[in-house]
């Protein structure tokens with residue numbers, strides 16, 4: 001089995017775990033081709049070690065089951081009934097190898113990502129080092145792009161695109177669905193001829209819609225994300241054959257096995273690696289290594305997530321294997337009140353600078369976790 005390329009040499013002992021369910025309203029609803037969410041319903045995982053160090057992670061599926069079958073309720077059940085008892089049975093844990101143990105429990109990638117993220121954070125804080133150091137990654141600023149949902153009118157969409165371009169984001173991703181595709185892309189191109197632009201269909205089309213993608217192919221898009229169903233590998237390969245624009249796999253790329261099928265069927269030239277969807281940082285590092293060795297371009301996506309998971313995603317996104325801007329955005333892009341300090345910010349040139357400090361460099365503010373609390377559960381070894 002391949003191993004995660006990291007600088008981890010010791011193990012940690014977990015004494016207790018606290019789950020914090022939080023609900024934080026979005027600044028604007030997030031509408032994609034198959035549903036809308038208005039708040040972030042997230043599970044913050046706090047692991048406390050025998051040395052008294054708290055490590056934080058986040059299980060962050062989308063509410064409703066329209067991105068994947070994982071939801072906040074299903075992740076909560078998996079964590080409380082299966083994963084936490086499974087972890088607490090182990091006297092000592094090496095965070096970079098914990099993904100191997102997690103593979104013994106099939107499914108539930110988002111819950112696994114939440115628990116594993118807390119272990120990485122606890123380890124980095126124990127060693128007084130940063131997460132990117134554990135990944136063997138040189139610290140750098142992370143190029144950020146913005147993701148924009150579906151609106152009622154093209155005018156509203158253009159206004160939102162302009163708003164975020166003015167803020168400095170390095171590229172824009174817009175959600176598309178049937179009847180909200182060619183016309184909106186043409187309008188964006190008319191207003192922003194040289195904008196780095198991605199469209200994301202969230203699997204809303206079939207190969208019968210090939211003509212739509214052939215038209216979109218004329219707009220100099222950076223990529224077309226997940227045009228077809230997650231398991232339509234053969235059809236995606238057929239579609240890619242007709243297009244000069246690279247296809248990007250999101251929902252399709254949920255495991256190393258899926259990545260292998262993508263490569264074999266030429267179903268994508270780029271992979272959006274989401275820590276949540278693949279089950280944690282360890283799996284994400286392995287996906288990056290496998291994708292790059294197969295010649296695929298890579299970048300770090302998000303659900304979006306609160307500052308806890310986003311900050312961990314930023315440390316991953318510093319890896320030189322990623323060659324497109326991340327979807328991780330400023331805290332205030334989505335949330336009325338993110339739980340980390342400092343807030344994640346994007347500079348005028350579209351870069352996110354990660355603060356120095358042990359772990360992610362961002363602190364979780366307990367008063368905010370309590371202010372937005374929707375439940376708590378405690379477990380002791």
Ligand SMILES: [Mg+2]
Nearest residue numbers: 200225226250
């Ligand atoms: Mg996507």
